[in-house]
Amino acid sequence: MKLIDLPNLSTKRIKALSESGINSILDLLNFFPRRYLDRSTVLSIRDVKGQGEEVTVVGRVKKILQQGYGRKKRLEVIIQDDTASLKGVWFKGGHYIKKQFSEGQMVAFFGTAKKYGRYISIAHPEVNKIGDQSDIADFSRIVPIYPGNKALSKTHTTSKLIHRWQKIVLKHEKPPEFLPDTVRKDYDLPLRHKAYRMIHLPESDSEYKKAFQRFKFEELFLFELSVAKTKNSIIEKHQGPLFEDLGNYTQRFFNQHLPFELTDGQKSSLSDIKKDVRSGKQMNRLIQGDVGSGKTIVAIGAVLMALDNGFQAAFMAPTEILAEQHYHTLSTFLEPLDINIRLLVGNQKNSLRTDILTDIAGGNAQVVVGTHAVIQDEVTFNKLGLAVIDEQHRFGVKQRAEILQKGSHPHVLVMSATPIPRSLAMTIYSDLDISVIKGLPGGRKPVKTAVRPQKKHDEIYNFVEQELEDGGQAYVVYPLVEESEKVDLKDATAGYKKLKKRFSGYNVGLLHGQMSSEDKEAVMQQFIANEIQVLVSTTVIEVGVDVPNASIMIVEHAERFGLSQLHQLRGRIGRGQRQSYCVLIHGQKVSKEGRFRLKKMVQTNDGFEIAEADLELRGPGDFLGTKQSGLPEFKVADIIEDQWILEQAKTEAWRLINSDPDLQNNENQELREVFIPYYKEKSRFYGMG
Known part of the structure; x- marks a missing residue:
């Protein structure tokens, strides 16, 4: 049966259906109701x-x-x-x-x-x-209500008419089953053709709910199958560099030069890495930890393992200011070991850039720290064995794949200081093994958080002055407004002028995204050296800036920020021995969601709890920011609400790929026919293949 066989299907309606993604009978069957009216x-x-x-x-x-x-x-x-x-x-x-x-x-x-x-x-x-x-x-009876749009409305293609078409199609068509019988029966999922009837012609609410569960499982199963296939056919079979020795660099650093005791989470993560790099297979691991949990030390441990075995290491960050911070952190920690570390960013002078590129190609540069400039074509490594990628969600799956071309399947260590809820981690990071660092290093005191209205500015500034007199330092952050750096800059500049007058006895600095890299670096170095006591900033200090003496974070118009962003900003303080304070200042009108975010910040310092709440508020797309993040788009499934189905789908996908990686067994032939085109499409879009 074809679409043109349906009654009352004019040329205009065919066009309207096409604009709605319906170009075949199967597309029509997959055009699911958005809700139901129970008139039973x-x-x-x-x-x-x-x-x-x-x-x-x-x-x-x-x-x-x-x-x-x-x-x-x-x-x-x-x-x-x-x-x-x-x-x-x-x-x-x-x-x-x-x-x-x-x-x-x-x-x-x-x-x-x-x-x-x-x-x-x-x-x-x-x-x-x-x-x-x-x-x-x-x-x-129970009546399905189908999604509408301008094209359908204009051609009077009503929900009632679509329902009539579905009845006709279901009389003539019987879509084939492709889920393996054992999987379907284990989870009590209806046959595919029955599920379509239960969706479009339900006799009870339990029927359409059961059918939706089947299609959610089907969608998540195909995705998890593609991830399992990728890992099995590419990552598992790639021979990674073998780091057998924990030699001079690693032993000297951890035994002689590390100025603090590692936490249990750090030790566990290092143990995971050591196991990976000794396996002979390529490591693809995510280190997830809250702000200030000590991920950088774990990454340094991995870098030293590479160096001990004669390999180079690359350390990538999403912004220049974060790359420069990492460069200084690594240089400080590794100075006693006499390791050659080079910084590669976009705006360097040609002569310096040429010198760095020569150093990398010749192997003299043992560690290369930089932005995405590290993966540009002109950069040639002598012997790249490890790539560390910080703040992975700000890159993209394809960029992560590009680093793999820079060496002979170098080990990949991904770090994220943005806690990702388990449901998201299982999708966007499905091809990675995950280590989680929980808790803070010893001696760190949890940041105390308070919410205050704008009319309390004088009281807040008096408190800041007391902290400054006691030797502390403060951030004052202004929000981005409609993603406009110009408006943002105007706000921060006005605040800078006001605060210079208020804190005339102290040095007040200004940091924003339109400053040159050199100027930003100069301001940050002054703040780190306590030559600036109050730093007025836009959100460029959200990640990567580590100033242990900074003890106060004031966020203006805090209601405009997302929960995870507020948590990241708060993570810039509380990094030393001082008790630190975060003050969230809100405007006169605060939305219900805004009030919830501010309340949640006061209730907890746990980044994973905050991330779960933020995900529920904003949804997966907004939570991660862009489609470049590699988040798959599901038509039926919701990875927040359907996490239990996702876990079932992942379990069954891996079980199947482990037993029949190419889906050659007789019982998997129908699945193979559906999966191969699906896999090719997903591999192109998500960079999995």
Whole structure:
């Protein structure tokens, strides 16, 4: 059967369907309802309570009235059954709707019932004309409501018409099953063709819910199968550099030069890395930890393992300011070991750049720290054995794949200081093994957080002055407004001028994204050296700046920030021995979500708890920021609500790939036919293949 075989399908409607992603019969079957109206029980009007419940009632039209005047004119249609009367009310379009009714006519109303005065009313009810009892039976069922858009509306392609088409298709078509029988039976999933009927022609709410569960599993299973296939066919088979020796660099650093005791999380992560780099296979590991949990020391441990075995290491960061911070951190920690570390960023002078590139190609540069400049074509490594990528979510899957071309399958260590909820980690980081560093290094005190209105500025500044007198330093951060750096800069500059006057006895600095790399570096170095006591900044200090003496973070218009961003900003303080304080200042009007975010920041310092709350508020796409993050787009499944299905799908996908990696077994042939084109498409889009 083809789309053109359907009745009432004009050329304009074919175009409207195509604009809605429907170009075949299978596309139509996969055009799922967005919600359902449960009209399966027709109530006597007397039994309707009028407390906001959705009801279906049937009665004869008793009166048709037009009430009120001008814009407030409304249509009222009173219907009556053997028990009582009920009123349908239309506040718009009454003149046209009135023509549908005649007194004595039998009609059915469906909608939300509310009691007003002595009457129970339904505003703008759905109306069906009833001819006989069979019409009542047809009306009183679960009705699917399909997504609408301009193209469908313009061509009068109604939900009712789409439902009619689905009925016709399901009489003639029986889509084949491709889930393995054992998987389907283990999770009690209906056969595919039955699931389509249960979605489009449900006889109960449990039917369509069960069908949706099947299609969610199917979608997540195919995705997890593609991830498992990628890892099995590429990553698992790639021979990674063998780091057998924990030699001079590693032993000297951890035994003689590390100025603190490693936490259990750091030790566990280093143990995972050591196991990976000795396996003979390419390491692809994510180190997840909260702000200040000590991921950099773990990365340094991995770098030293590479150097001990004669390999170079690359250390990538998403921004120049973060790359420069890492360069200084590594240089400080590794200075006693006499290791050659080079910084490669975009705006360096040609002579310096040439010198660095020569050093990298010749192997003299043992560690290369930089931005995405590290993976440009002109950069040639002598013997790259390890790539460390910081703040992975700011790169993109394809950029992560590019680093693999810079050496003979170098080990990859990904770090993220943005806690990712488990449901997201299972999708965007499915091809990575994950180590989590929980807790803070010894001696760190949790940051105390408070929320204050703008009228408390004087009180807040007095508190800041006390901290400055006691030797502390402060950040004052202004938000991005509509992603406009110009507006942002204006706000920060105005704040800078005001604060210079208020804290005239101290040095106040300004940092923003439009400054040159050299100027930003100079300001940060002054702040680190305590030559600047108050740093007024835009969000460029969100990640990567480590100033142990900074003890106060003031965020202006905090209600404009996302939860994870607020947590990242708070993570810039509390990195030393001092008690630190974060003050979130809000404007006069704060939304319900804004109030929730501010309250959550006061309640907890746990980045993973904050990330879960932020994910629920914003959804996966906004949480990660861009589609470049590698987040798959699912049509039916929701990775927040359906995490349990995701875990089932992942378990079964890996089980299948381990037993039949190329899906050659007879029982997997139908799955293979569906999976191969799916895998090719996903591999191109997500850079998995």
